[in-house]
Amino acid sequence: MARANLSITPRLRRQLGEWLQEDLGRGDLTTPAVRGREAEAHWRAKADGVFCGGVLMEPLLRELLGPSTQEIELRLLVPDGTPIEAGQRLLELRGPAEQLVAMERTALNLAMRLSGIATATAAFVAQLEGSGVALADTRKTTPGLRVLEKYAVRCGGGINHRMGLDDAAMLKENHLAWAGGVEAAIAAVRTDAPWPARVIVEAETELEAIAAVKAGADGVLLDEFSPEELVALVPRLRDQASRRRGAAPVVLEASGIQPAALVAYAATGIDLISTSAPMTRSSWLDLSMRFSSPG
Template sequence: MDLRSPKLHKILDTWIEEDLGHGDLTRFVLNERSVSAHWVAKEDGTFCGGDLVKLIFRKIDPQVDIQLLIEDGQKFKKNQRLLELKGSSSSLVAGERITLNVAMHLSGIATSTALLVAKLSGSDVKLADTRKTTPGLRIFEKYAFHCGGGINHRLGLDDAAMLKENHIEWSRGIKESIKILKKTIPWTKKIIVEAETPSQAKEAVEAGADGVLLDEMSITAIAKLVPELRQLSKTNDFTYISKNIVIEVSGINPDNLSDYVFTGIDLISTSAPITKSKWIDFSMRFD
């Protein structure tokens, strides 16, 4: 996540405008002076959002000083101090809710991701996210997924060409679609096919796909199919073949991740950490 991105700054400005509006009305009751505060975790988890917190506070007031006591991706315990702040009382109050909301949401995703990644420990299988994200928050939620130890799938429709069920149904088929894509999209872009049957997966590999996503297949079927796909990627005669096929699975119960470790796949993609994780509870306490 590039903190210099104009798009990112525009989003943060929108968040601040949403909460502050024409200005915090409670500032009139504050004795405007320099104060200090800290954040404390109210449960265990994996932290995410520190640099965003700093950036938001400094947009509100460049004089606010923030000392992070933990880095993104690090684990924390209940009652642990996470960061310390110094600045004017009105500035700390103005930035409190926005920053806590962001960090609690992203830390929830990072925490959930880390728990799933732990189930794949000791294997070469990676956990990837999906495009099932909150509109407007994708870059942040995918960053949180990464902080939890996962890897990012495509960021959008322009990131890679992925043929799903509808594409296959509404086109001339897998082989012809891949042939068209090879001629039309930049050579730096990948082509992925979501296969619901072994025959679709084999056709995708034979046609030169860079990756095949095996959707909602049984562990037994996957374990049998993977060696066949690896062999196909080495032996077929298509001139535009991808020699290093990436095999991914999706549509599985996250509780059963470890069962897929020995099937020979490369990736497991899941939306669960982003769509189903709960916020981690933090509190800002004034010294």
Template sequence: MHAPSLPFTPALEQQLRHWLAEDIGRGDLSAPALAGRRGTAQWIARQPGVFCGGALAARLFALLDPAVTVRLPVADGEPVQPDQVVLQLEGEAAALVAGERTALNLAMRLSGIATATAALVAELEGTGVGLADTRKTTPGLRVLEKYAVRCGGGINHRLGLDDAAMLKENHLAWAGGVAAAVAAVRAQAPWPARVIVEAETDAEAGAAVRAGADGVLLDGFSPERLSALVPRLRQLCHGAAAAGGRGALVLEASGVAPEHLRAYAATGVDLISTSAPVTRSPWLDLSMRFALPMA
């Protein structure tokens, strides 16, 4: 698959420097044992999966020592097998050791997410339904975890509260209902911004469509209920569009057990959102091995 690009924003660069400093502290006390030595090292996959984090590792080592050379025989988003070389390093041995743990930890975490995402995307193959992530991410790692989801073939939902308005149970209760909540947001949001309503009942879903929501997140519905509800919502949307409404409607199912993905895909929804790849995935086992002797 074509790997997405990782945006190295100033904020991300600052995070990378912070993570390096967290591990190195006042200085690596083991560095004198490696003074003046150069070396090469390889990252080895210990289990099958989807690799993610090579571009990030390359940037980390560049921040640590611009003279370190990083080669990426495996691109982010590509499958790997046990004992496969996924990354190669050359440079001052002290720099390679100093960046090893931070870079490996991030890559193993992201590769685990990409691997879990790819497994769920494979379950949906041929259905035309996309797999989207959620905002259930680790604070400080959201951009990277969502990047890993994309490397696994998933779709990113909103990155933050300023990307799109999602009106949930509390919004609807405090605003005085679906129509009032949507109208209040429409009056203030920029025109490209999307408004999504999370519905837990058929009545809330219908009210969201009539209020002109761009999307309805159908939470906790069974496949059987959705199979009956989705056509009604599509019809309601067509009627609203004919009357001068906004038109296109995205229907999304959430609260879906991974083993039931295909049943939900058959209901006619456009997206299935899940936090599972981020919240439940184990790390993919990677290790770094130095080539000896280092002279």
């Protein structure tokens, strides 16, 4: 089980409230059919995978009910990041039927999306087991869902790359062209950025990668290189980095890879593989909520 923490910030709470309101609109028209009735419900997995999203249930209920959250009893049976099997119970709820129905779709949609990402991430991480190479995500996230989708990656055993443009400086093709080259771009960023900030250079050729290491980059993102190319290039970059006086070892990252070649990339001597595949290519993990009357 991959352990990950999610901070329920005021901003996230507001988002949860907005997502609930998006579904509720002017009010659930089915409410009269169940008003005044107590109900029990549980979530069930309809496919094998890795569960993610249970941590959102309590804040979702708070946004739905306000101070009266105690009206609904919530029991999480499976922590986020846990492998699950089809048919397994994930959580149990008891409370007013109209409230359980009102939150059902929003809660399940979020959990199915996040569980799909966690499941896909876990499958990739399993292929890297024992290699010492970490799997990182990218900034190819759904607008508004970045914090949650990156949390799902951690639940699947991956690590997070930049959360945003203010985490680290990644100099890409356009930056290098407009700045006048690798050295000029790194020097400009170093001048203005806080001293703990890291500078990463995206390299599309061997010459760019070597120049980035020479210029003092903290990391080099090797974009769309084949495993065969990296086997030859990585030792040269390590050797070049070892000559940098007083500098920390450079982090070498492969990106733009084909997921089917993950094992081959892990054997090239790189430190990190970054991919958007768990977010851009994963399917939702099918979950459902089942109701019953309390005994």
